[in-house]
Amino acid sequence: MRVLVIGSGAREHALVQALRRDPGVSAIYAAPGNAGIAQHAQVRPVDASSGEAVVALATELSADLVVIGPEVPLVLGVADAVRAAGIACFGPSAAAARIEGSKAFAKDVMAAAGVRTAHSEIVDNPADLDAALDRFGPTWVVKDDGLAAGKGVVVTADRLAARDHGAELLEQGHPVLLESFLDGPEVSLFCLVDGETVVPLLPAQDHKRVGDGDTGPNTGGMGAYTPLPWLAPETVTAIVEDVVKPVAAELVRRDCPFSGLLYAGLAIGAAGPAVVEFNCRFGDPETQAVLALLESPLGELLNATATGTLAQVAPPRWRDGAAVTVVVAAENYPGRPRVGDVITGAGESADESAAVLHAGTATREDGALVSAGGRVLSVVGVGEDLSEARDRAYERIASIKLPGSHFRTDIGLAAVEDRITVPG
Numbered sequence: 001m002r003v004l005v006i007g008s009g010a011r012e013h014a015l016v017q018a019l020r021r022d023p024g025v026s027a028i029y030a031a032p033g034n035a036g037i038a039q040h041a042q043v044r045p046v047d048a049s050s051g052e053a054v055v056a057l058a059t060e061l062s063a064d065l066v067v068i069g070p071e072v073p074l075v076l077g078v079a080d081a082v083r084a085a086g087i088a089c090f091g092p093s094a095a096a097a098r099i100e101g102s103k104a105f106a107k108d109v110m111a112a113a114g115v116r117t118a119h120s121e122i123v124d125n126p127a128d129l130d131a132a133l134d135r136f137g138p139t140w141v142v143k144d145d146g147l148a149a150g151k152g153v154v155v156t157a158d159r160l161a162a163r164d165h166g167a168e169l170l171e172q173g174h175p176v177l178l179e180s181f182l183d184g185p186e187v188s189l190f191c192l193v194d195g196e197t198v199v200p201l202l203p204a205q206d207h208k209r210v211g212d213g214d215t216g217p218n219t220g221g222m223g224a225y226t227p228l229p230w231l232a233p234e235t236v237t238a239i240v241e242d243v244v245k246p247v248a249a250e251l252v253r254r255d256c257p258f259s260g261l262l263y264a265g266l267a268i269g270a271a272g273p274a275v276v277e278f279n280c281r282f283g284d285p286e287t288q289a290v291l292a293l294l295e296s297p298l299g300e301l302l303n304a305t306a307t308g309t310l311a312q313v314a315p316p317r318w319r320d321g322a323a324v325t326v327v328v329a330a331e332n333y334p335g336r337p338r339v340g341d342v343i344t345g346a347g348e349s350a351d352e353s354a355a356v357l358h359a360g361t362a363t364r365e366d367g368a369l370v371s372a373g374g375r376v377l378s379v380v381g382v383g384e385d386l387s388e389a390r391d392r393a394y395e396r397i398a399s400i401k402l403p404g405s406h407f408r409t410d411i412g413l414a415a416v417e418d419r420i421t422v423p424g
């Protein structure tokens with residue numbers, strides 16, 4: 001099978017690495033890829049938001065399967081274009097991708113499916129902002145009602161900070177979504193979904209704030225770990241049965257069946273799991289940890305999902321142990337990152353328990369590896385348990401040099417120290 005992966009982040013690098021381990025995959029291409037992906041797959045330039053461009057490339061490469069990583073092409077209908085050209089595609093249609101692209105659509109689907117989620121209101125007029133804020137908080141959850149790569153969210157007990165964020169979004173012409181705050185630890189559960197067939201992967205936890213101890217602004221994600229020692233297996237079953245399957249069934253009922261990766265972001269509160277958000281693609285940086293533990297052939301799972309035969313393949317097998325991914329970010333991220341700094345020490349090593357996956361990287365004309373984005377690298381440690389996986393990741397990071405860079409030192413630490421409890 002010849003596979004074309006669309007995207008340029010560490011998530012796509014993790015997908016490429018897992019596809020390389022699948023004996024059924026004979027060739028891997030990535031577009032546009034990045035400097036790290038280029039070491040493992042042939043990378044090609046592409047306008048990932050253009051269905052026409054992706055179809056032309058997939059046709060030229062005789063791809064049997066196109067795997068679309070990021071949400072923007074999915075929301076724009078690139079998967080529809082690929083399927084219309086007769087090529088199997090892992091990723092939902094534009095209609096189904098509204099589960100991420102339109103928060104109003106997601107709330108409507110969840111209401112119809114009887115799924116617990118935060119109460120919400122959309123504010124599109126600055127004159128309504130204060131009265132709406134009075135109906136929420138503290139704590140206030142203020143979101144950009146569109147795709148914002150996680151950075152459009154402010155969760156704060158400070159009403160002025162909530163108001164400032166809402167006003168800034170409105171000034172930029174973005175409607176604001178106010179949500180009630182959901183308590184309890186958060187879980188990312190990725191499910192392969194093919195119509196009403198739902199196959200969960202390992203649950204993971206993201207760390208969205210930039211600083212240790214969950215301080216500072218939200219980011220696209222600074223690190224993640226899997227599995228979650230504090231989460232009962234029955235809770236994962238409950239999420240699949242009571243959340244993901246009803247939503248998948250509701251999308252089928254609305255004539256926009258989901259095909260691809262449905263990402264349920266949940267808070268596990270006293271009353272059980274409640275949905276914070278759905279995403280229509282693999283999450284970043286959780287994917288880097290989850291796929292590090294996958295033993296089954298990834299290409300077979302993705303192709304089965306894409307071709308409507310997911311129910312016929314064996315459920316995924318996982319290696320024992322744990323994986324931790326730590327994001328190395330550029331100076332000033334999640335603000336406007338400084339780019340162009342030389343990265344050293346990020347090359348391949350023989351140590352299979354620690355991998356360096358690339359996100360915002362590029363190769364300079366003189367051959368030097370340089371930073372080219374906010375989240376620059378994902379360092380993934382694998383170990384017999386979470387503590388060992390953390391050690392592996394942080395030992396590997398110690399040998400990487402990137403001027404001005406920063407990373408969190410506490411990824412997975414609360415779980416190792418048994419400080420995460422589910423209320424109730």
Ligand code: GLY
Binds near residue numbers: 284
């Ligand atoms: N882990 C956050 C995201 O992928 O949106």
